[in-house]
Amino acid sequence: MRTTDLVGTALANTMRSKLRTFLTVIAIVIGAFTLTLTTGLGAGINKYVDNMVEGFGAPDEMTVTKQADMGSGFSMGGAPSEYDPEGASSGEMFGMPLLTGKDLETIRDAEHVTAVETARLVEPEFIEGADGRQWAVPFMGASYEIGTLSMAAGREPAEDAAEITVPTDWVEALGGTEPEDVLGQTVTLVAADPLGEQSGMEAEVVGVTEAVASGSGVGPVPSRAVEDRLHEIQTAGLPEEQRDTYFSATVTVEGMPENEAAVQAALAEQGYSAQTLEDQLGVIRGIIDAVTWVLNGFALIALLAASFGIINTLLMAVQERTREIGLMKALGMTGGRIFGLFTLEAVMIGLLGSLIGIGLGVAVGLTANALLTQGALSGVTGLVLYAVEPLSLLLIALLILAIAFLAGTLPAARAARKDPIEALRYE
Template sequence: MKATDLAGTALANTMRAKLRTFLTVVAIVIGAFTLTLTSGLGAGINKFVDNMVEGFGSPDQLTVMKQADPTSFAAGGAPQEYEPDEAAAGEMFGLPLLTAADLDRIRDTEHVTEVETARLVEPEYIEGEDGRQWQVPFMGSSFEIGALSLAAGREPAADAAEVTVPQDWVEALGGQAPEDVLGQTVTLVAADPLGKQDGVEAEVVGVTEPMASGSGSGPVPSGEVETRLHEIQTAGLPEAQRDTFFSASVTVADMAANEAAVKAALADEGYSAQTLEDQLGPIRGIIDAVTWVLNGFALIALLAASFGIINTLLMAVQERTREIGLMKALGMTGRKIFGLFTMEAVVIGLLGSLIGVGLGVAVGVVANQVLTEGALSGVTGLVLYAVEPLSLALIVLLIVAIAFLAGTLPAARAARKDPIEALRYE
């Protein structure tokens, strides 16, 4: 019997006991459906995380901060000795800030090719050309330049007094379309530590669309505007406090080869350095752990379904004992009979997996569209379910493999039957 004939016969045999086969396939469908949903959910959430951090760094960059003294966070205990130089440098959120001397040391580190910094500025308000003043709940950073999604215009030039505004600001600035506000001059007003206000005029050169990362959700200044606002906010402070940075973005030559060496060198100097993947690691770990737990329930369902396959085929072997004897009497080998029954198990597994995966993909895609365009439409870049063809193929192969293994026991029993005794079976 040829392989094609064997497959055709196996398909026909599975349809003999339609109800029994149907119930077995349903059990497999449940497992395949659950696996497809959970794997797609994990892929979707990971994709959303990627969208969230888009533009926050590149693979050849490290985010470098000064290491904090763990004793500074300890409650109680003996007081720490006061160091005037360290106190002058200041802290932010309890973490020490980088100074110009720190940046020089980082630049001198081997394999470091570029060090970029950005000031954290918080304008009191922005004044439009018509004199109206608008609050700035969130101010972007020049770090975002290069990762903005533009609805109109261009990104600010580093050495020019330029700024982009969010698309939501167009109407407030007197425009109907994003192009209408390009070329306007706005004034960003900041205050020094004593509350004295001063402004920086900047030209609106771009209008940004919101991104999942948050980039473009507030005005984004050029490096020139950012520096001038920082000078206003820190006027009157000691120089050591004015010339500080929360973190630095460090570009490394040949990151794959030099990452460990650069991290070690910076650690020796008292700095912590992390890649984007280092920062995302804990988040991805939690997502993957939850996905694996959910996949575990699906695998339990598939295990239960495998016992259904064994039971279905054992009953088929019992019912077709005389048929098996006749096939052997006509010259069919035990090997071919084994192949016939395992093929029947594979057919059942293939039917269940294809139906389950198809339903899982359909439900996942529809639910993702309904939720992201409905109740969760306010979450920019949200992805709840993502289709990964390779994962779907692996799910089908896994289920077919489980079905094949489940079918080996009944198939072996059929292959071992004695043809004479089988022909006498009533």
């Protein structure tokens, strides 16, 4: 019997007992469906994380912060430590040390570091439009977002100019109907000093931004000049050591990733912590992957149960077709061909189950993703709940076929070992 005839015969034999085959296929469909859904869910969430951080840094950049001194009164709880005026530091916020100008010089001098950038965190009281109306600023962007903004109209602010961009949500408030309508408009940004005294500065609207998943562009984004001026207003009257501080610095490193470990070690010796974007995402990705693997485990249990269904189905088929097996052997069909015939039947069952299960999983995943991201979760920019990865789908199909083949080997071996004379006598 030729291989093509063997495949055709195997397919026909699987349809002999349609109900039994159908029930076995359904068990495989459940496992394949679950595996496809959970794998796509993990891929989708990871893709959303990538979208979230795509504007937060380049591969050759690190985020540097000052290491907290755990021995100088820093505590997350427990009994208080005695106050030491000599060890007290004004360069802290929420108990965490801040970077100073001197720290930036030290970081800049580190080997392989080619650039150091910082940004002030400013929070205007309000922004006044050209018509005199005043608008609260629930979220103010920062100059470090320049270069990652998605522009709906206009351009990004120039570093040394009194310029600003506004999000598309602000167009109507500033008296426009289209993003282009507010370009060139002069607005006044008003901030307050520590005593509550308000001061303002004018800036030109040079661009309108669209929000991206990373959060960039969801609020007004100032130029560096505007940011520095607002910072001066907000910190007026404070000691210099409190004014010239930063939460973190972004450093550019030459020769990444080869020099990554060397730069991290050198900065650690100076009391700084340096992390790449991948370092910061490691924990998040680990949690997502762990949850995905747990869910995949349930799908694999379903496939394991389905494999016993395949064994049972083929053992019953061998029993029912004993005389047929004897006749095939009497006509010259070898044990190897009979073994191949029954394992092919098992593979056919696995193929049917995997195709249906994977197809259903992809259809349900994409439909749910579209309904949720365009409906209840439409406010989450760039959200991806389910993503199709062709390689993953192929691996799932191959896994199911392998399980089906292994499950079919026991009944196939029993059929191949049958004595033709005894088989022909079987009633």
